[in-house]
Amino acid sequence: MSEDDKLRTYRGKRHFDRTREPSGEHTTRQRGTAPGRDGTAPDPDGEPAFVVQIHDASTMHFDFRLEVDGVLKSWSVPKGPSTDPHDKRLALPTEDHPMAYRDFEGVIPEGEYGGGTVIVWDRGTYRPASHDKKKRPVPFGQALENGHATFELHGEKLRGTYALTRFHGREERDGGSAKPTWLLVRTGSGGGKDAGTPDPRRARSALTGRTLRQVAEAPDAPRWEPDGGEKE
Numbered sequence: 001m002s003e004d005d006k007l008r009t010y011r012g013k014r015h016f017d018r019t020r021e022p023s024g025e026h027t028t029r030q031r032g033t034a035p036g037r038d039g040t041a042p043d044p045d046g047e048p049a050f051v052v053q054i055h056d057a058s059t060m061h062f063d064f065r066l067e068v069d070g071v072l073k074s075w076s077v078p079k080g081p082s083t084d085p086h087d088k089r090l091a092l093p094t095e096d097h098p099m100a101y102r103d104f105e106g107v108i109p110e111g112e113y114g115g116g117t118v119i120v121w122d123r124g125t126y127r128p129a130s131h132d133k134k135k136r137p138v139p140f141g142q143a144l145e146n147g148h149a150t151f152e153l154h155g156e157k158l159r160g161t162y163a164l165t166r167f168h169g170r171e172e173r174d175g176g177s178a179k180p181t182w183l184l185v186r187t188g189s190g191g192g193k194d195a196g197t198p199d200p201r202r203a204r205s206a207l208t209g210r211t212l213r214q215v216a217e218a219p220d221a222p223r224w225e226p227d228g229g230e231k232e
């Protein structure tokens, strides 16, 4: 499936004349080539990206996104990822997002899909770490398809090995009614004094250091741009 097909659901939910979210048109990241029009730079090490956003929509939640095959596979995590291995965090799959969404921070207008404020809480790269019973690496997309994917996060805030596990239902296919539900858990040791998840209202952006409230009050304030400016 092409990236365009994967993003059809994403685009179908949004009005790009009203929201500043990226449409993802012609911004597919090509490894080892020039940056896309959105300034998405190819990663020289080939490590896929991840981003965690905090989204103050009708219900406060975290959006956890992993780059897989040219798009950001996405889950809504109501309580946010926890650094404490004892915490099992519900993760509800949402539509694939374009790569450019990694840099999205701002206000989605009220009345639009996902209306509310978004900050980039953490970002970085991850290393797929799923293996089969014979200890052979499993391609990450395949691991997700199988319902269990392990990965090592290299973020500014989240570091360490995490797993996403589907525990109920299957991918919604053929109009199937069972909605898949996943758990996001830190595996292995860890935790320590930074255990848990910070209060989303006090948390600061990894891009700009701002809180949700600061972004809500001045969404157009100067902010870090990967490519020196918005494209519009």
Ligand code: MN
Residues within 6 Å of the ligand: 055, 057, 061, 062, 063, 076, 114
């Ligand atoms: Mn969201």
